[in-house]
Amino acid sequence: MQNPADDDRDLQARLRRVLTACAAMGETLAYRDLARRAAVPGPHGIHRLTLALETMVREDHVAGRPLLAALAVSRAQRGPDGGALPGRGFFHLLAELGRYDGPDHGPAAAACHAGEVARAQAYWGSRDLPGGV
Structure with missing residues (x-):
């Protein structure tokens, strides 16, 4: 049986590969589509996905890199222009990290x-990272 920490690292590596490809194409990706492409197992796959994305945000922040997880968005959360946004937890985490000081929805969140x-x-789309970071 594989160690849960190894499972988490494997999941994050798969997410980074998928999201790096999205960055290269100038795209974002809905959580459910990301879960499917990264083969996130169920049950509770979306919950596992969001926990992994939060870990990625923290890692990228500490390393001084742009947040690759910003490319993962919700189909339900929309900005004023109708564009897809991440879930509100993304903005709460950015506030916790000191990267954002505003509401978790609306024009400021969209900006x-x-x-x-x-x-x-710009950062991740210009990299060839076959093994992850």
Whole structure:
């Protein structure tokens, strides 16, 4: 039986590969589609996905890298222009890390997310990271 910590690292490596490909294409990806492409097992696959994305945000933040997890978005959460945004927990985590000081929805959240996406796509989209980070 594999160690749960190894499972988490494997999941994060798969998520990073999928999201790096999205960055190279200038795209974002809905949570459910990301879970499918990264082969996140159920039950509770979306919950596992969000925990892994939170870990990725923390790791990228500490390493001074743009947030690759910003490319993962919710189909339900929309900005004022109708564009997909991450779930509200993304903005709460950014606030906890000192990267954002605003509401978890609306124009300020959409602007924050747009900036994070642009930085992530510019940085991660220009890299060939077959083995992860």
